[in-house]
């Protein structure tokens with residue numbers, strides 16, 4: 001083997017982690033038709049008067065709407081990552097992530113179609129989307145979406161799944177928790193490579209990005225549309241406690257990438 005070929009091979013070894021997530025993503029790939037549509041209720045069925053049932057359905061519709069909104073934004077973000085990443089392993093991987101986010105969107109559109117259609121948008125989620133889409137560097141985009149957002153969202157899927165046993169919503173949340181686990185893992189693997197030779201300046205921009213994102217993520221996690229205002233007040237103390245643990249975990253992840261997180265401010 002020539003010296004050049006050896007160098008090339010060593011270079012690519014750094015990307016083996018990213019390639020593993022490409023293979024994992026292919027292995028885990030599912031189709032919207034695999035979901036047990038029609039075999040179980042779309043969301044938990046309400047009891048009591050028709051008004052009460054309608055109110056319950058509105059609450060679930062708002063839960064699904066937030067996920068649909070997140071995945072439509074994720075389609076745009078994944079497409080940006082695919083376009084911005086120069087490395088062949090990462091491009092291969094991102095081609096699967098674009099398909100995942102698009103499939104998630106298709107499933108939510110199908111689900112919300114049976115619940116009365118789309119509802120109120122979460123303004124914080126739109127702001128999070130803009131933070132990401134307007135970030136200047138690939139390092140920042142991978143950091144905001146895959147290291148933070150997709151990791152922080154997994155416990156939320158588990159939470160929704162636990163309160164919607166035996167429904168299509170539960171099944172989707174479980175499938176998406178697995179997919180986003182892969183998205184997060186791939187992002188960690190790629191970010192580690194991207195940061196190997198990164199300057200202090202680049203690393204500092206990531207901390208700034210985290211400080212812009214965390215308060216917005218907190219506001220998103222605690223946001224309640226009109227349909228959920230009542231429940232929102234009852235749950236807020238517990239929500240805040242759980243959210244604080246999740247954000248702390250996000251900061252530990254940033255630290256594990258070799259970032260100096262002493263400047264990260266947890267919003268409460």
Ligand SMILES: [Fe+2]
Nearest residue numbers: 071074101104
């Ligand atoms: Fe998704």
Ligand SMILES: [Fe+2]
Nearest residue numbers: 074150180183
């Ligand atoms: Fe995702």
